[in-house]
Amino acid sequence: MRLFVFLTLMALCGCRSKSALDAGAPAQAVSRDWLDGKLPSETGAPRPGGTLTVRVMSEPSCLNALEDACRDGWVLRMTRGLVVETLVEISADGSLKPGLAASWKDAADHRTTTFTLRTDATFSDGRNLTSNDVIATLDALMDVKRSTGSLRGEFAGLSKWKAVDEKTVELSWSTPSPFTLRALSHVPILSATQLAGDWTELARKPLGSGPYVIAAWERGQSLTLQKREGASAYLDRIVFRFVKDHTAAAALFERGEVDLMTAITPQLWRSLEGATWAQRDWNRIKSLDNSYSYIAWNEANPHFADVRVRRALAHLYDARLISRIVDLDLEVPTTCPYLQGSKLCDANVKPLPFSPGTARALLTDAGFVDSDGDGVLERDGKPLRFHFLLPSTQVRLSKLVPLLQEQMKPVGIDLDIEKVETSTLSSRVSKRDFDAVSRLWTEFDTEQDLFQMFHSSQIGTGANWVGFSNAEVDRLIEQVRAEFDADKRHALARQLHAKLYSEQPYLFMTSRQSLDAAKKTVHGLVPSVSWYDLRVVWVEH
Incomplete structure (x- = not known):
């Protein structure tokens, strides 16, 4: 029995008791930086050419990042800055830098922004990129008949957009916000030609102005980018290899069939500390993302519309147990929808403690009783029973959700796990066809606008999939997005953080740390909230 348990755990982490690659290899001292996931300093000169193969844990259904169905973190990582470009970009330090816009000028009252486009920008078909393409993109984004509501929510204050000339664009804002310029990086x-055509082709192969083109997309296998002739980038090719299963990915990793291994599980990360082959051939990379994992409670379910129920559920989340058993202490507990440790988070907000007794008291106060003695609480004849959508390939949640199920059952809550494919889950969430679901929100910036997720106006049109509505939260969101003074804005954001955690539309769980590894032949990787800039990455070959 002990052997079976040991082999099962080894399979789950995608590791082996003794790798063939370690056979006969001498033990070597491991540096503190390697253990901490810090990359060594670069010393060599970049060399153009070669191929970088990247493991990707989920395959998107489409690549048009304007569309709601394609608003996936991996779509942005695989295309933004590589295939398509934006007017402005976010630097590794969080500052704005030119993208397609060589420069821009903001009016004193922030109601007009004028962009001057680069003169050398061309699409991969050879056509010059002009202001007409920018206007066509904004037309599509702001068209309420298009399924672009999630991104459109970031531009609620955009009132007019026009081409001044071939290389100049002017945007007007009815409600100026410090977030609008940053949102343009999304x-x-x-x-314009492709936007006017069949969006099915746009979803499959967007025509961009970046240094790479989509050379091939083999569904279920890989996406290959090929460098354009004369483009400003080092790598000839980038291959994103789709490997959902963590055990299969670990095997590819150990065999060296990928150059950049992403989304390493906590179990595999810990096992690498004793793997000579990993210490010899790979650099580990650990960095804190501006992201958080959460459980969303759909308030279309009358039970979850009651804040007492949502708070009771939060008291049944055993953060310490989950951190130790599921995350191996490699994720950072959080209560905050902003970047962990930033001035936007209120340090005085503490996690609600694990307390089944407090949960029972809250549910009793909310009118729940077990009138028929079946072990499940009811209110107005409706049992406190709900479905939890679980992605079928998600290792972390496959461990976490059963723990929640165990904690909730003695209190009288019946949690039913419903496993679905990732693509099905995304579709159902966007349609609000769920009771509860756990997701990861990732922001490729150091500061974000919470309007699209939590403002009541975004129910049914934006990313407020839970149907959360609170007048004070609406007011604070509006104040935050209108305040240009950073100190005042951060103070308002801290109030918003405290109110959101009190209301519990989401159960904020952890700030995610990226656990990656790169071969020691890969250079130029700089982890940031915007991921890696693969345009400056090069390989020894």
């Missing part, structure tokens, strides 16, 4: 500027 908008890929696409070809």
Whole structure:
């Protein structure tokens, strides 16, 4: 029995008791930086050419980042800055830098922003990128008939957009916000010609102005980018290899069939500390993302519309147990929807403690009783029973959700696990066809606008999939997004954080740390909230 348990755990982490690659290899001292996931300093000169193969844990259904169905973190990582470009970009330090816009000027009252486009920008079909393409992109984004509501929510204050000339664009804002310029780093500027055509082709192969083109997309296998002739990038090719199963990915990793291994599980990360082959051939990379894992409670379910129920559920989340058993202490507990440790988070907000007794008291106060003695609480004849959507390939949640199920059952809550494919889950969430679901929100910036997720106006049109509505939260969101003074804005954001945690539309669980590894032949990787800039990455070959 002990052997069976040991082999099962080894399979789950995608590791072996003794790797063939370690056979006969001498033990070597491991540096503190390697253990901490810090990359060594670069010393060599970049060399153009070669191929970088990247493991990707989920395959998107489409690549048009304007569309709601394609608003996936991996779509942005695989295309933004590589295939498509944006007017402005976010630097590794969080500052804005030019993208397709060589420069811009903001009016004193922040109601007009004028962009001057680069003169050398061309699409991969050879056509010059002009202001007409920018206007066509914004037309598509702001068209309420298009399924672009999630991204459109970031531009609620955009009132007019026009081309001044071939290389100049002017945007007007009815409600100026410090977030609007930064939000433009999320908008890929696409070809006006392609936007006017069949969006099915756009979803499969967007025509961009970046240094790479989509050379091939083998569904279920890989996406290959090929460098354009004369483009400003080092790598000839980038291959994103789709490997959902963590055990299969670990095997590819150990065999050296990928150059950049992403989304390493906590179990595999810990096992690498004793793997000579990993210490010899790979650099580990650990960095804190501006992201958080959460459980969303759909308030279309009358039970979850009651804040007492949501708070009771939060008291049944045993953060210490989950951190120790599921995350191996490699994720950072959080209560905050902003970047962990930033001035936007209120340090005085503490996690609600694990307390089944407090949960029972809250549910009793909310009118729940077990009138028929079946072990499940009811209110107005409706049992406190709900479905939890679980991605079928998600290792972390496959461990976490059963723990929640165990904690909730003695209190009288019946949690039913419903496993679905990732693509099905995304579709159901966007349609609000769920009771509860756990997701990861990732922001490729150091500061974000919470309007699209939590403002009541975004129910049914934006990313407020839980149907959360609170007048004070609406007011604070509006104040935050209108305040240009950073200190005042951060103070308002801290109030918003405290109110959101009190209301519990989401159960905020952890700030995620990226656990990656790169071969020692890969250079130029700089982890940031924007991921890696693969345009400056090069390989020894």
